[in-house]
Amino acid sequence: MSSNSLFTAIVAVALLVIFLIIGMAIIIIIARKQKISQQLKEAQLQARINDANLAALSSQMNPHFIFNCLNSIRLYAEQNNVEAAGEYLSMFAQLIRNTLHNARREKILLQDELDSMGLYLKLEAMRFKEKLKYQIVVDDNVDVDFVEIPPMLVQPYIENAIWHGLMHKEDGGTIRLHFKQSTDDVLIVTVEDNGVGRQNSANIKWVALTKQKSYGTQITSERIALINEKYHINATVQTTDLRNNKNEPCGTLVTLKIPLNELAHNSNIG
Amino acid sequence: MSLPITAILVDDELDSTQLLQLQLRRHCPNVNIIGIENDSEQALASIARLQPRLLFLDIEMPNLNGFQLLEKLLPFKPAVIFITAYNQYAIKAFKYNALDYLVKPVLATDLMEAVAKASNPANHPSDMQLKQAQQQMVGEPITKIAVSTQSGVSFITLSQIMYVEASSNYSLFIMDDCTKFTVSKTLKEVQELLEEGNFFRIHRQFIINLNKVKHFDRFEFTLTLDDKTRLPVSRSQKDKLLERYNGL
Numbered sequence: 001m002s003s004n005s006l007f008t009a010i011v012a013v014a015l016l017v018i019f020l021i022i023g024m025a026i027i028i029i030i031a032r033k034q035k036i037s038q039q040l041k042e043a044q045l046q047a048r049i050n051d052a053n054l055a056a057l058s059s060q061m062n063p064h065f066i067f068n069c070l071n072s073i074r075l076y077a078e079q080n081n082v083e084a085a086g087e088y089l090s091m092f093a094q095l096i097r098n099t100l101h102n103a104r105r106e107k108i109l110l111q112d113e114l115d116s117m118g119l120y121l122k123l124e125a126m127r128f129k130e131k132l133k134y135q136i137v138v139d140d141n142v143d144v145d146f147v148e149i150p151p152m153l154v155q156p157y158i159e160n161a162i163w164h165g166l167m168h169k170e171d172g173g174t175i176r177l178h179f180k181q182s183t184d185d186v187l188i189v190t191v192e193d194n195g196v197g198r199q200n201s202a203n204i205k206w207v208a209l210t211k212q213k214s215y216g217t218q219i220t221s222e223r224i225a226l227i228n229e230k231y232h233i234n235a236t237v238q239t240t241d242l243r244n245n246k247n248e249p250c251g252t253l254v255t256l257k258i259p260l261n262e263l264a265h266n267s268n269i270g
Numbered sequence: 271m272s273l274p275i276t277a278i279l280v281d282d283e284l285d286s287t288q289l290l291q292l293q294l295r296r297h298c299p300n301v302n303i304i305g306i307e308n309d310s311e312q313a314l315a316s317i318a319r320l321q322p323r324l325l326f327l328d329i330e331m332p333n334l335n336g337f338q339l340l341e342k343l344l345p346f347k348p349a350v351i352f353i354t355a356y357n358q359y360a361i362k363a364f365k366y367n368a369l370d371y372l373v374k375p376v377l378a379t380d381l382m383e384a385v386a387k388a389s390n391p392a393n394h395p396s397d398m399q400l401k402q403a404q405q406q407m408v409g410e411p412i413t414k415i416a417v418s419t420q421s422g423v424s425f426i427t428l429s430q431i432m433y434v435e436a437s438s439n440y441s442l443f444i445m446d447d448c449t450k451f452t453v454s455k456t457l458k459e460v461q462e463l464l465e466e467g468n469f470f471r472i473h474r475q476f477i478i479n480l481n482k483v484k485h486f487d488r489f490e491f492t493l494t495l496d497d498k499t500r501l502p503v504s505r506s507q508k509d510k511l512l513e514r515y516n517g518l
Contacts, residue, residue: 063355063356063357064330064355064356064357066355066356067355067356067373067374067375068283068285068286068355068374070374070375071283071285071286071289071355071374071375072283072285072289073375074289074375075285075286075288075289075292078289078292078293078296079292126285127283127284127285128284129284167282167332168332
């Protein structure tokens with residue numbers, strides 16, 4: 001072999017090695033960049049979820065609700081109705097404790113969410129007396145001690161039903177909550193009220209409070225969108241205007257659908 | 271004890287009117303409750319018919335809010351004590367317009383104080399106070415505030431304030447046209463009223479309008495205002511003051 005061809009071979013090999021190294025370096029850099037941007041994306045999504053949860057917490061801890069509850073408790077105390085004052089104070093404390101606790105979690109047991117909803121409705125019923133009746137039905141096949149859902153998804157729709165549906169009716173009405181589970185493991189939550197309906201409610205002016213009230217459900221739809229993005233699921237919420245057989249508005253039906261299997265199993269996927 | 275004052279209580283929450291009734295009976299026996307209303311439309315009719323001297327009025331109610339109800343009552347104008355569970359917009363509107371209000375659950379001492387004040391016709395809110403409060407509650411920008419002075423309630427245009435000086439339990443407002451007036455509030459209370467505007471407390475004694483500053487002497491810690499007044503700046507406030515300017 002001439003020294004010339006040896007030299008050519010060496011140069012060729014060296015070039016090859018250099019290209020390989022550069023190529024690998026480029027691949028590593030790209031992969032890292034992608035990983036970083038993926039991590040950044042995840043962190044951003046998480047930050048948005050945290051923001052949305054915080055907003056949900058503050059809308060659930062609605063000051064109007066808090067201070068009117070305390071006011072009612074004070075009334076019982078002034079009336080020397082020691083038992084009622086004590087009971088309502090403890091229920092109020094329990095609801096606040098639950099809310100603070102749940103706000104830090106991404107998912108909670110359905111039973112815990114049911115407890116909070118029950119307390120919330122009891123306290124609202126204390127304020128509104130016979131104007132507010134409610135019913136919570138959970139189907140037998142829903143395993144409340146195992147099913148996990150994101151907290152505070154349902155409450156804003158209950159609040160909405162009370163304030164926009166029932167309160168505008170002279171003698172109030174009933175809220176029906178129904179939890180059922182389909183065969184393909186989708187949790188279906190319905191919130192039904194027999195109030196004045198969305199259209200009538202929108203026509204009634206409620207200055208200053210209106211913004212705050214619809215705020216709660218707006219936050220919830222944003223949260224649902226974020227949860228869908230994070231868990232790659234398709235949870236939905238749908239509002240239907242109810243009409244009686246004379247075609248008059250007779251309430252509102254909100255249907256939430258949460259796919260439980262994917263929500264449970266996709267939890268570690270970005 | 272003073273003469274009985276006829277009063278009507280208006281709140282959409284049953285418990286609220288009941289509690290208020292109990293508290294008034296217990297702490298303000300000179301208040302004669304002639305009506306209790308839990309619906310704003312019905313309240314309107316009953317107030318017009320019974321013409322009470324005093325109204326306890328919830329601000330957030332379906333159909334008509336408290337301000338709208340008052341508007342519909344005109345020309346009849348009773349003394350008013352506003353009540354709210356918590357509505358930051360309403361509370362601001364009350365404060366900026368020197369209107370009396372109570373927050374739920376109501377403290378007995380606050381209730382007695384408010385009733386004593388409302389018994390004096392000199393303290394009844396003017397149309398201007400009510401109108402401006404109503405506008406501010408729905409989000410209109412605040413350009414003027416009402417303050418109680420020795421002679422009654424005055425409106426102050428915020429942009430015309432040069433600075434405010436503490437004078438024991440009173441505050442002295444110095445305006446850009448060199449007029450001055452004394453307000454029966456401490457400088458701390460004035461600070462709370464002005465904090466959303468372009469104002470800054472530079473010293474224990476002074477709140478200045480940041481738009482009226484001409485020069486800041488870093489070495490002597492003094493500010494010179496447009497009208498050549500020189501005021502001292504607390505060392506602790508210097509950095510925050512400069513921050514306010516950097517932020518602009």
